[in-house]
Amino acid sequence: MTPRVQLLTHSYWPERTAPQRRWERLVASLRQDGWAVDVVVPAANKHHTPGQHRGRGRFSLAAAEGPAGERLHRTPYVLLRNSRAGRFASDLASGVLMVPRALAAPRPDLVVATVPALPTICAGWVVSRCRRIPLVVDMRDAWPELAREAEVRAGPLGRLMEAAVIAVQRRAELVVTVTEGFAQRLRERGVSPVETISNGVALDQVPLLEHRRRAPGELRMAYLGNHGESQALERLILAVASIPRTGGLDVRLRMVGSGTQKDQLREIAASAGALASGAVEFCEPVHGDEVWEHYRWADTALVSLRTDWASFAWTVPSKTFELMGLGKHITAAVTGEAAWVLGHAENVTHLSGDTAQIAETLAALAADPTSTPVDPRGRSWVAEYADLPELGKRYAALLADLRDRAQR
Template identity: 60%
Template sequence: MTGGTSPGRVQLLTSSYWPERTPPQRRWQRLVAELVAEGWQVDVIAPAQNPRHTPEGSGGLGRFTLRAGPGPAGEQIRRVPYAVLRDSRLGRFAADVVSAALVVPRSLSAPRPDVLIATVPALPLAVTGWVAARSRRVPLVLDMRDAWPDLAREAKLKAAPAVDVLERVLTTVQRRAELVVTVTEGFAARLRARGARVETISNGVDLAEVPLLEPRPRRAGELHVLYYGNHGESQALQTAIDAVRTLEAGGEVSVVLRLVGSGTQKPRLIEHAEGSPAVEFHPPAHGQALQQHLDWADTMLVSLRTDWPSFAWTVPSKTFELMARGRHITAAVRGEAAEILRQGGHVDVVEAADAPLLADLWERLARDPQATPSSETGRQWVAEHADLPRLGQRYSALLRELIGAPEAASSPSVWHPVRAEHTWICVCTYQRPELLAELLVSLRASVGLAADPAAEPAADPGFVPRLIVVDNDPQGGARSVVAERYPEAIYVHQPEPGIVAARNASLDAVPAEAEAVVFLDDDERVTPQWLAALIRAAEASGADTVSGPVVSHLPAGSDLASGGFIRRIDFPAGPWSGRPATNNVLVRAQWFLGEQGLRFDPEFNLTGGEDSELFSRMQAAGARSWWEPEAVVEEDVPAERVTGAWLRRRGIRAGHVRAKKAQKVGRGRASILAEAAVRLGAGAGRAAVARLRGGPVRYTDRIWWREGRGMAEYALGHRLEEYARH
């Protein structure tokens, strides 16, 4: 992990992005998440969603609007219209040309970037990227997923005059771009020979999103072959159909080929397989529907035609995903793709588009049920060479070098394991023995983790989470509660007043061999799967912090939920651009251990806000955050905290903390007062609009005014100390 201050702004031009599900989307959505985590500001210019590539249930996500909208990792997305034309080579090319033309004004209207990336296979975007980069006078990075223009020549696209011209233009852009990024070394070598500056950052997968599959029990004489992906000219799927029909005619083994997906050649493939029950066609699948196909399969097919020379240095985008899944692979490929697959193991390679060779292989596999085992060797290779989070960090380093940004400061985060027996939960408490007792009881009911990280958590009566309780009561009132309810815990008495004094005392008590530290509040309760969910997410993602939702229960009769005060904050599992809080977060212990270990800032000892200040420092140093929706804790909101007076005080205190943090990073009184004025005005405006519309003034409307007041009070010398004792 690397980090540091923000290196600058990136503008990405791409033909497919969230919420679509396509190879370019998978690559760039994860790379963007890493760039954001590395401190880059990212603007994505992309067409509106293509219904053919968008999972059902996405609603209005990805539709064309004039306004920029937030993406899942904190990037800003600006859409252009997309014309859904006939699903053919010419139809897709025409749609790409229209969208690429519209991208130019959209790109020029966005904030000026420090570097512009145009990602191809949508060939017109290379031209668009060149025009936009030169108009803004910024470096151009051309991200080449496929071997264009070589593929155009081999596919005999030169019959189309427009494509002939585009090929020449693309070659020129490749030579003149400040950097070309390819996904294979073979194509990189060819572009270097043509005079381009080239680096290789391969395709890859996010291992956290690709579970390891178990083998399907099967009888001798049967075999299920699965292919999912594009049904185009490049895949040579008719060869696989011919192989299955040969075996079907022989009648000695039962081999079924299932083809899942869409593409320009699918109608011809259906016609080619007509009358064969051993060949199944299914529409594109995602999520649980795809999982059902994966569970059905014995071997996964990756296929490329072998009569086009450029495919010798082409690696299908599905390659790394299949390797990560651990299932046996049938590879009808050659060159660089075949070499990579062999390194992953548990693969049979046929280096020619030859139906008899495929038929012989599948007959042998069908006869031996032990010939298609699952294995972790491919997944281990992917973790080392094609893990998208690490590739994103390398991409960030290339961009820093390109624009002359300072190198990122090293962070202490290394992808070490996180195990339950080396995970320490830190709880600070002050005169709340009943609530603390409830928390301790819920912790003792936590489900342990199985020794195999891929296995489901299993109840372990002997498992007791490691716990540190810091008692901030001068009288040590929690000692007896801890001794009775959780005698295994480390009890620390810290009589010095203040939340920072207590939190730092808990970190000082964390053993040197700790792998993770978890923060909880003393008025919460954990769900049985909470700790297992945090640890599994940390293991799978390699993130520095993993946060989960806090479910708040209001007192009976309270109506504050309708005012927006209480709302469950939750997100899909994955990279998270928010700031963690100490009410439910796992942090890798390296951040806190050793002489250089982080601590909470004593300046926030009596005011609060110490957690947001510490996590701000961590994120500035390159810490990556992750959200895990299954790591749920609960809390009961006491009656004294659902009054108007308490909510006003809470909002004003938040303004004090915001001003204090601004002062800490060097902002002066005038700057703080200016922001306070903006917040006061925005709050007054939001409240006025709500009243004019006849609706309620919600907590989220009032918080602007209250935080503005708090900032002004702080700038004028008033101090509100939440944790002071009188």
């Protein structure tokens, strides 16, 4: 009998997001391993979906076929304000709608529910208990620690959700994390069993980029990703703005993406004179080959997380593996496990200290045209430890073992 798994997630094909990239490839590996897969997901968010594919992500009562032959069961997407509270309300509505949609789909052997949309794992718990089948909780982020450090003020409902997430983690038949640091944190909290399947990248879709020749004093930096509170991007903007554009220095920062802090970051750049001078520019999100064009423009690619939140010591941005795969020089403002991963690439500059110290480091990079080389060693490490198709095989083996134990 064909094994069947049901995935509950807040983002999936044809969207282009970090959770989508992870799970689209993991689902492909499960399909190759002989699993039937049903994905329960909201209708595609137009802000995260390439224009030519938006029609494929619309809500429909009929199941649709995904790129690997999986079946997609969509719920309506409730689009609210692009704010912390608005996203939480949207996720809560989606979580409620997922339950009847999942229960109407064919009965699976296992249910997998994945964050960062916290209500999703609560929906997964309800479905697993109604079906009386094992639940796998896939934790991409360090929740609920991250919510506490962000000082989320969601009132009684938010506190109830935090308690529910902890309860579901403890009651799930398996919890999967993307970092070993957070896995250990969960074990200390009484969660068991916990396994680690890291984030990664499909290297067959990531080109190895060439070095861009540049003059002394010139430095182009590209940041592609979320413009949110967790990234602390204001320190990079202020550092670039403070570098004097004299003596041949020409340091430029290109910000590509969207997020709740983008308007505020644009205001910070404008107040510092960085927009008028051209030192900082903001671009809309891009998809496909346009991503690589921005990185080809750049001398170094940025990855950034707040360093004053303890939970980020065991958080590795999924973007990290993509940047290592490109071979481009990386400028990193990260700590903990993310810094350890980047240590396997030989062309990384780590930023630390206040705005003045970051500006000094960037000016030094600009002064030396040889300071931002392309190096393939980071790509080689990703091929061995963080290639998504291989990670998918490991995930399939975990699910098969859990299914066998449940049937016994």
